[in-house]
Amino acid sequence: MSQQKLSIQLNCPLPKLDFDVITLGHGSGGVLTHRLLDTGVFNILKNDLLNEQHDGAILNFNGPVAFTTDSYVVTPIFFPGGNIGELAVNGSINDLAMCGAVPEYLSLSFILEEGLRMDEFWEVLVGIKKASDASGVPIVTGDTKVVERGKGDKVFINTTGLGRIHPKANIHANRVKPGDKILVSGPVAQHGVAILSVRQGLEFETTITSDTQPLHTQVIRLLDELGEDVRFLRDPTRGGVATVLNELATQSGHGVEIIQKDIPVSEQVEGACELLGLDPLYVANEGIFIAVVAEHKANDALSILKSFDASSSIIGNVTQEHPRQVIQHSRIGGRRIVSMLPGEQLPRIC
Amino acid sequence: MSQQKLSIQLNCPLPKLDFDVITLGHGSGGVLTHRLLDTGVFNILKNDLLNEQHDGAILNFNGPVAFTTDSYVVTPIFFPGGNIGELAVNGSINDLAMCGAVPEYLSLSFILEEGLRMDEFWEVLVGIKKASDASGVPIVTGDTKVVERGKGDKVFINTTGLGRIHPKANIHANRVKPGDKILVSGPVAQHGVAILSVRQGLEFETTITSDTQPLHTQVIRLLDELGEDVRFLRDPTRGGVATVLNELATQSGHGVEIIQKDIPVSEQVEGACELLGLDPLYVANEGIFIAVVAEHKANDALSILKSFDASSSIIGNVTQEHPRQVIQHSRIGGRRIVSMLPGEQLPRIC
Numbered sequence A, B: 001m002s003q004q005k006l007s008i009q010l011n012c013p014l015p016k017l018d019f020d021v022i023t024l025g026h027g028s029g030g031v032l033t034h035r036l037l038d039t040g041v042f043n044i045l046k047n048d049l050l051n052e053q054h055d056g057a058i059l060n061f062n063g064p065v066a067f068t069t070d071s072y073v074v075t076p077i078f079f080p081g082g083n084i085g086e087l088a089v090n091g092s093i094n095d096l097a098m099c100g101a102v103p104e105y106l107s108l109s110f111i112l113e114e115g116l117r118m119d120e121f122w123e124v125l126v127g128i129k130k131a132s133d134a135s136g137v138p139i140v141t142g143d144t145k146v147v148e149r150g151k152g153d154k155v156f157i158n159t160t161g162l163g164r165i166h167p168k169a170n171i172h173a174n175r176v177k178p179g180d181k182i183l184v185s186g187p188v189a190q191h192g193v194a195i196l197s198v199r200q201g202l203e204f205e206t207t208i209t210s211d212t213q214p215l216h217t218q219v220i221r222l223l224d225e226l227g228e229d230v231r232f233l234r235d236p237t238r239g240g241v242a243t244v245l246n247e248l249a250t251q252s253g254h255g256v257e258i259i260q261k262d263i264p265v266s267e268q269v270e271g272a273c274e275l276l277g278l279d280p281l282y283v284a285n286e287g288i289f290i291a292v293v294a295e296h297k298a299n300d301a302l303s304i305l306k307s308f309d310a311s312s313s314i315i316g317n318v319t320q321e322h323p324r325q326v327i328q329h330s331r332i333g334g335r336r337i338v339s340m341l342p343g344e345q346l347p348r349i350c
Helices: A003-010 A031-045 A084-098 A118-135 A190-199 A216-229 A240-252 A267-276 A295-308 B003-010 B031-045 B084-098 B118-135 B190-199 B216-229 B240-252 B267-276 B295-308
Strands: A057-072 A101-113 A139-147 A155-165 A181-184 A230-234 A255-259 A290-293 A313-319 A326-329 A335-337 B057-072 B101-113 B139-147 B155-165 B181-184 B230-234 B255-259 B290-293 B313-319 B326-329 B335-337
Touching: A003 A118, A031 A118, A031 A139, A057 A084, A057 A101, A057 A139, A057 B101, A057 B139, A057 B155, A084 A101, A084 A118, A084 A155, A084 A216, A084 A230, A101 A118, A101 A216, A101 B057, A101 B155, A118 A155, A139 B057, A155 B057, A155 B101, A155 B155, A181 A240, A181 A295, A190 A267, A216 A230, A216 A290, A216 A295, A230 A240, A240 A255, A240 A290, A240 A326, A290 A295, A295 A313, B003 B118, B031 B118, B031 B139, B057 B084, B057 B101, B057 B139, B084 B101, B084 B118, B084 B155, B084 B216, B084 B230, B101 B118, B101 B216, B118 B155, B181 B240, B181 B295, B190 B267, B216 B230, B216 B290, B216 B295, B230 B240, B240 B255, B240 B290, B240 B326, B290 B295, B295 B313
Parallel strands: A101 A139, A255 A326, B101 B139, B255 B326
Antiparallel strands: A057 A155, A057 B057, A101 A155, A181 A290, A181 A313, A230 A290, A255 A313, A326 A335, B057 B155, B101 B155, B181 B290, B181 B313, B230 B290, B255 B313, B326 B335
């Protein structure tokens, strides 16, 4: 993206620096690190807590707090619908939401490869800034390391998140009961297909874009209105919906039943999956979640989810039958066991 | 290290797995990831919070909390006196301590390179377990990613820490006043020299070992006894003592004066630095800290520090003279400006 476009996104000019690429010196902790951080990172991400520039941020909490960490190694770092920076912010926000927490603070840690172009670094940083602003969750502390050329891959990012547990939340696999309904908040397999299509240089009629987005607003609405009737939440990233459903079955000790025709997949993604030989159930997502809700509140939950994404759907239910197994009823009337992802489908998807 | 030695350190046999190296599948989020985590990581690091295996850990706090993050990319991953795992645990514990916090919880995120040998992974994990047990700070949530061969370097680790602010702590560069004394808690430059000597295959009479260790016990004692008279704390890692003193001068707006002969450097490290052409003031440390203490309490602070390490010392003071500059009085009576580390001295030291 051009400097001009990035400046427009930032509403201010990009910092002017007298270097075009990241060097090992930027990881030294000395003058170059300070120059990169003061002029670049702190300047773009600025907020009262980060501005302290201490070894850590001081926050205030009263009560239960969710704490989650994720490192992001997606390749390529720029893809249709986002970049690694946005993914890193949204991803950890979503992990907090899945704990039933209201996301409040993020840490940000870079591992940069020597030789990374500064324009690429700015674009990632602007992605972080945009995602952080959009969700209202500030970056309050961070770290930057640099590794030699060939010992990293442009940018790896760790974000670690903190959030207050929603007062009505009680999310736990052991609260899941037979009869509970399983919902998905949007169409599946967008992110994985977007990444794979750019890696393989595939062109479709319209570009398939990643679904990366923060999910906390939807989750907070669900918890506000349904409280403890929301029993389990998880975002199907690596390993896809199939893996989350298997975790649900294993951790709850119950069976899981899903109806293939009720699982929302966009026509385009379905076509791409067929072309690529992928089962959408195993493809990574970055902007949807699976919710298990008490049977009598399932329709209320669906209405809430539909107000955010019309394609959200009840895709199945928890059952006493076949404990710890996930069974899919196919479009043509068959039944099959949906196992956890056995090997590696798409490396470095997030 | 042999399986047997590791088992002895663990007080239990190492997990038996049917693979010898890390593959991309271990980062898939599917079966292989689960096998590595369930049999390996969770098994070794087990505690009630981690055992939940949710997307994040749920903690309880009432009051101010310090939040700090660091990624560790040290090379080699094994060095005299420790490994990257111990460094990652101790390093984030120390960053919390430097905020005036009592360290309580850590997150742990791995970026593994495809092909990493499992015996190396176990050794790092045992280092993490030992350091976590020794300091009483549990790992409560985590993440594991795998990148292709040649896109990482064996193991990168992010740890992010949380701790309650000590009730008597009020650590801030803007509380530093002219007349305050500057203390160092132990001999300088151990870590950097240990890493460099193993990188360059240097042999000394005795092996110079890294000083990696947790510092929170010493800091808590200082805060218990001296409270707000402890004004500034920082551990001189990357960039060394010189960089921390420059940060102190810049952030406080005052001058900093240090006496070369009072700075503890072991004879061996001093010799090695001469041989390697390094100034010990710029060499990284992982087990000492700089404290700025009110003048009238400096001797009390020194007694406390000496009860942990006899070589700790008052190395200088804050002054109204030469604001924002660090001046060293040399052994032979000269004065020189100590600037911040200008370039890169030792890449990937932590």
